[in-house]
Amino acid sequence: MHRSLVVLFGMGLSTLPLAGCSSRGDGGSGADGASVNVARETPPIHVEQTEVMLKNGQPAIEQLYREALAQCSKGPTPVKPLEGDVVEKLGRTFFDVWYEGERMAVKADKWDFTEAARGPGCEFVPTHEARLTITEPGAMITIDLVKHTGTRQPSQGVVRQALAPTAPGDDKLRAAVAAQLARQGQGDLMSKDLGQANEAGQPCARVEGVSGEMCIWSGGRQWGFDPGPANDGDRMDAPIDSILLRSTPTNGTGHQWSTQRMTVGEAFDADVFAVPSGLSLSQVEE
Numbered sequence: 001m002h003r004s005l006v007v008l009f010g011m012g013l014s015t016l017p018l019a020g021c022s023s024r025g026d027g028g029s030g031a032d033g034a035s036v037n038v039a040r041e042t043p044p045i046h047v048e049q050t051e052v053m054l055k056n057g058q059p060a061i062e063q064l065y066r067e068a069l070a071q072c073s074k075g076p077t078p079v080k081p082l083e084g085d086v087v088e089k090l091g092r093t094f095f096d097v098w099y100e101g102e103r104m105a106v107k108a109d110k111w112d113f114t115e116a117a118r119g120p121g122c123e124f125v126p127t128h129e130a131r132l133t134i135t136e137p138g139a140m141i142t143i144d145l146v147k148h149t150g151t152r153q154p155s156q157g158v159v160r161q162a163l164a165p166t167a168p169g170d171d172k173l174r175a176a177v178a179a180q181l182a183r184q185g186q187g188d189l190m191s192k193d194l195g196q197a198n199e200a201g202q203p204c205a206r207v208e209g210v211s212g213e214m215c216i217w218s219g220g221r222q223w224g225f226d227p228g229p230a231n232d233g234d235r236m237d238a239p240i241d242s243i244l245l246r247s248t249p250t251n252g253t254g255h256q257w258s259t260q261r262m263t264v265g266e267a268f269d270a271d272v273f274a275v276p277s278g279l280s281l282s283q284v285e286e
Contacts, residue, residue: 037102039160039240042223045099046268047243048261052092053234057252061091065113065124072122080123082113090126097238098272102157103136105272107145108236131236134273141275150275153284160224160241199245200259212250214257217243219264232257 053060065087072079082090089111096107109130116123130145137157143150194206197215204215205227218227220243230244232255247257275281 039158047097049095078121214247
């Protein structure tokens with residue numbers, strides 16, 4: 001079943017005829033019956049994005065810092081604030097994601113702050129997490145770029161299957177699911193398709209769900225990228241089969257995603273898939 005039909009499972013929908021539905025098409029099977037990995041044909045794709053947690057329309061962590069700084073500044077004790085460029089990063093996670101064939105790499109930088117407990121006064125200290133995840137045939141490598149450590153574990157690489165065209169019965173199935181959710185008093189759990197849009201120069205499918213509105217890249221179905229509802233929560237990785245270009249949380253509270261740049265078919269430096277030197281990698285067995 002296509003992910004745009006239902007955003008939640010296990011909600012008492014077992015009486016509906018869902019078993020025969022799949023977003024993967026039969027065209028993704030080879031002569032021997034094995035699924036074809038369409039990810040192998042994926043051209044170079046690079047996405048630059050930012051995620052921030054909002055509260056009442058404002059970046060929550062940045063606002064928390066500003067309130068703490070204002071409170072500290074009222075007293076007679078010394079105050080050591082954060083640098084201005086750090087304040088602008090607070091509560092944000094900055095992403096670079098690269099896809100090419102059966103490989104992908106995700107670099108994420110996340111910023112927060114803490115208050116140092118050293119003597120009188122207020123000393124604010126930035127905290128920074130940085131992670132690089134490389135997935136390729138044979139291994140998935142996860143690297144802590146701050147501690148210079150990482151793990152390597154077996155992986156088959158990036159695998160995606162072709163998506164089937166929207167079936168004529170999807171609208172009827174959507175209506176049946178919506179009707180049952182409404183009878184259960186959970187009609188607001190049904191995602192709503194809002195049509196096509198454009199974000200960062202790329203086509204995307206607009207969907208309205210419980211957490212708000214999102215726009216998911218719709219230009220990569222032939223490589224297995226699903227334009228259905230995507231994960232818009234706090235994370236430091238990226239889905240293999242979906243690219244969320246934008247999300248706007250309901251009532252200004254929740255996770256906001258924005259895309260600064262996305263390129264498709266433009267070559268990038270292959271070093272993005274290289275493990276930085278000087279790291280201590282431990283092996284994780286399956």
